[in-house]
Amino acid sequence: MGQSPLIKPQYRMPVTLAPTAQQTSTDRENLNRPAILTNPEPQASGQQNLAIFRVYVGYRSLLSIVLLIMLFSPNTRQLVGSLNPALYTAVALAYLATSVPLVGSLSTRLRDSQHLMLSVFLVDILAITLLADASGGMLSGLPVLLVITVAASAVLIINRTLATLIAALSALAILLDTGWLMLQGKLDSSSLFPAGILGLLIFGVSLIVQPIAHRLGRAEELARNRASDLYTLQRLNEQIVQHMQTGILLVNETGVVRIMNKAATQLLAPERPVIVEQGRPLEDYCPELARQFEHWKETGIHRARPFSVMEGSPPVIANFRELQPSTHRETLVFVEDYTPVTRYAQSLKLSSLGRLTASIAHEIRNPLGAISHAAQLLQESNELSSADQRMADIIQNHCERVNQIVESVLQISRREPPKPENILLAPWLTEFAQDYLNALHRGAEVSIHCDYNELLIEFDPENLRRVLTNLLDNALRHSEEATGSESARIEVHLDFAKHRCLIDIIDAGRGVPAAEVGKLFEPFYTTVQEGSGMGLYLCKELCEINNADISYRTTSAGDSCFRISLNHRAL
Numbered sequence: 001m002g003q004s005p006l007i008k009p010q011y012r013m014p015v016t017l018a019p020t021a022q023q024t025s026t027d028r029e030n031l032n033r034p035a036i037l038t039n040p041e042p043q044a045s046g047q048q049n050l051a052i053f054r055v056y057v058g059y060r061s062l063l064s065i066v067l068l069i070m071l072f073s074p075n076t077r078q079l080v081g082s083l084n085p086a087l088y089t090a091v092a093l094a095y096l097a098t099s100v101p102l103v104g105s106l107s108t109r110l111r112d113s114q115h116l117m118l119s120v121f122l123v124d125i126l127a128i129t130l131l132a133d134a135s136g137g138m139l140s141g142l143p144v145l146l147v148i149t150v151a152a153s154a155v156l157i158i159n160r161t162l163a164t165l166i167a168a169l170s171a172l173a174i175l176l177d178t179g180w181l182m183l184q185g186k187l188d189s190s191s192l193f194p195a196g197i198l199g200l201l202i203f204g205v206s207l208i209v210q211p212i213a214h215r216l217g218r219a220e221e222l223a224r225n226r227a228s229d230l231y232t233l234q235r236l237n238e239q240i241v242q243h244m245q246t247g248i249l250l251v252n253e254t255g256v257v258r259i260m261n262k263a264a265t266q267l268l269a270p271e272r273p274v275i276v277e278q279g280r281p282l283e284d285y286c287p288e289l290a291r292q293f294e295h296w297k298e299t300g301i302h303r304a305r306p307f308s309v310m311e312g313s314p315p316v317i318a319n320f321r322e323l324q325p326s327t328h329r330e331t332l333v334f335v336e337d338y339t340p341v342t343r344y345a346q347s348l349k350l351s352s353l354g355r356l357t358a359s360i361a362h363e364i365r366n367p368l369g370a371i372s373h374a375a376q377l378l379q380e381s382n383e384l385s386s387a388d389q390r391m392a393d394i395i396q397n398h399c400e401r402v403n404q405i406v407e408s409v410l411q412i413s414r415r416e417p418p419k420p421e422n423i424l425l426a427p428w429l430t431e432f433a434q435d436y437l438n439a440l441h442r443g444a445e446v447s448i449h450c451d452y453n454e455l456l457i458e459f460d461p462e463n464l465r466r467v468l469t470n471l472l473d474n475a476l477r478h479s480e481e482a483t484g485s486e487s488a489r490i491e492v493h494l495d496f497a498k499h500r501c502l503i504d505i506i507d508a509g510r511g512v513p514a515a516e517v518g519k520l521f522e523p524f525y526t527t528v529q530e531g532s533g534m535g536l537y538l539c540k541e542l543c544e545i546n547n548a549d550i551s552y553r554t555t556s557a558g559d560s561c562f563r564i565s566l567n568h569r570a571l
Helices: 023-029 047-072 085-099 109-133 142-156 160-183 187-243 263-270 287-299 339-380 386-413 423-441 461-483 516-519 535-545
Strands: 004-010 245-251 259-260 314-323 331-337 419-423 445-450 456-459 487-495 499-509 548-554 561-567
Touching: 047 085, 047 109, 047 142, 085 109, 109 142, 109 160, 142 160, 142 187, 160 187, 187 259, 245 263, 245 314, 259 263, 263 331, 287 314, 287 331, 314 339, 419 423, 419 461, 423 445, 423 461, 423 487, 456 461, 456 487, 456 561, 461 487, 461 561, 535 548
Parallel strands: 004 445, 445 487
Antiparallel strands: 245 259, 245 331, 314 331, 419 456, 487 499, 499 561, 548 561
């Protein structure tokens, strides 16, 4: 009893908690993952026609080469250039020469190239007409090539009037060439009929192809707009899913996670980025989640039950929904943090408890005060036997216990908002431990292990003092029961993966059975006969209003440990 309190503070180098640049870039990459669809590049309304025109340029280049080969080949020489070989050769060479500057000459804005394209088609009409004239007109069959030219102009020229003009000029060129050859005596009057039929065919092709090309252009533009809208909608959906508070996983039939959002990563694997986690079996994240998933697949029934992914993590709850029937049989897994539900239930319980306590506090205290006063009067009597004195002591002790319970409940129901302050943790713990041990007036040992001499936390100092006082009272009591000496230690750690500060209050007691760990923070639950069962519950409430968590765990050495975890908002 006469020993002085012993405090063993230990300090090391300071440290700061801040996300690294690599972590920041990783988070940004997770939120901007590539979409499944690709964003269609903006195109002018005639860009597809540009490719068709380039094909046409290739066709006319190949045609000019074939026409030259036919002239110089012994097998086909009689088919072309029979009337004027020199004119045929000069026109064929000039026709080939005009194809060279056209290759790659058009810009992507086809509307600005309409005049160039009109000039090309006029040159084609002139060249084919001259080639046909040098080869015998309609008898050579070369005027039929104008059908291809007219069809191409109907597709490539946006102005339908100009496209019709090309058809009219082609028909007129055929008729004029036929008339010219008839005047020269090269053809007879019977050639006018096939020339007229070919002219009508050219007009028919132009009038049929023009509306078809127009509709195809509109369909192409509509498809491009719909593709752009679909891509935008997909990116919007991705951003919504990524920023949802509910974790979403897409799991295939074999239990492999194909896609997961950021919330799911924070709940199941907070230390690893989203992209790294995709493609892993569901069991790698949480065996209990995988077991519930398999049970739902086999039975089709799922009763949502909260579970923890790992020790000290908040409880979560999972639900499953199969996608539309398909060969892949993929399933959406929804994982939600169950903490708000439990806190809401506790708040309802606390609100009801506060109203009940306020209504009956007066009724309880009046008879309680009378019983306590009567017990005191009995204790002052000289005629009271030792057995009766013992009974009076029991009455007095239990009156004090009931009064303590009423005070604790009233204190919780009247809980005021915290007044957080920036606390330099290491020196504050040293001062608190010294004041705590001085108030005990007995030999006890509290050691402090803090590696971070300049660590700042945000907490209401009075609330933190009450929490640590309650935890140290329990630690010293249980240590004395197990070892015969009152000792406890406070250790401070940093969890860089979760950006949290961890304050551990450790004792050498016998620990809490695993079956009772879940009940530790429930009101009126106690393992000590004279306890009120409100201490740990009050600690939990005070931690929660300061954005902190408290939990029980066992250290690697087997010691009991209550851990206060301050989330990243409190650092």
